[in-house]
Amino acid sequence: MVKQENMTGGGEDLLAEALRWRDEGHAVAVATVVSTWGSSPRPVGSQLIVDDGLRLQGSVSGGCIEGAVVHEAQAIMGGAPAKLLEFGVSDEQAWEVGLACGGTIQVFVEAVE
């Protein structure tokens, strides 16, 4: 059974969690799916949050690109500008990270300033 306080607010609240991590003094980045073509495991608007201790919540795919997104997120929460990432079957990088679903997705990664 889910804890009471989590249940009252409906589904998970990733942005609230991101703010909690920020309040604890951690650098935090938010990755958001902004567009998809073809089959993709998570719809537009799906989010992944990550902090400087590599705590993760949420997802932007079925697990196939999270590693690459987290890698970029580390630079961005360290001060690099926000960045639009694209993963697809025609993209060599996608083969490396293994976007098995056959679609293309764009993910915007930004720091919580």
Add this chain to the structure above:
Amino acid sequence: MKRALLDRLQAARAEKRPAAVVTNLKDGRQTLIVDGEGDDGLPLTADQRTAVAAAIQSDRSGVLKQDSDLFVHVHNPPLRLIVVGAVHISQALVPMARLAGYDVYLVDPRKAWANSDRFPAVNMVEGWPDEALHSLAPDHRSAVVVLTHDPKLDDPALGVALRSSAFYIGALGSRKTHAGRLARLRDSGLEEESFGRIHGPIGLAIGAKSPAEIAIAILAQMTQALHGAPPLVKADPLNPGAAAAE
């Protein structure tokens, strides 16, 4: 994403006001739109504001068609589920629907059933089902599920639900029970054409037996209605040529 914008977004969500964050994907500038009003973080043209309002109304996040550098992230209040009947199935359905992101409201004037021992931390709505549903005013982002098995509670709730734009209406009961229910609703003067909106017997036909399994069948059917998915057609693994409609 600026901390101040995030704080204002969380405040709008807590007040259940429709909101959207618009991001320029080229430079990361952002504006928060709440109740149609933006801020000066990212100036928008009138056309862009109209497109953002349409995205909020249709509950669809995405890049703007006319300007693919602008991403609109819609943060609408949660979908609502109104459950009439504080019954055993509801005890499973309420937490499951919460996990799926619904704000759940429970209606049952019988205090022996509807109490915080059986339903901790649920939104209990006072009053007879028709009054309660009137006060909740179901809209196109609401589902109404009636589970009491008692016509004097179920029927008034269905009467209000059928006059609303709820995206899903379901009623527990066998085919025979449901036929009797429709006859009563007809006698009460409701439009017969609207009766097709009621899913009865409720839930996808997955052979559900226990209260929790029935809750799964109901939530699955609500999900199907929400996304406009076609009815399931299951292929028979032993006879792949023949497909049996659920």
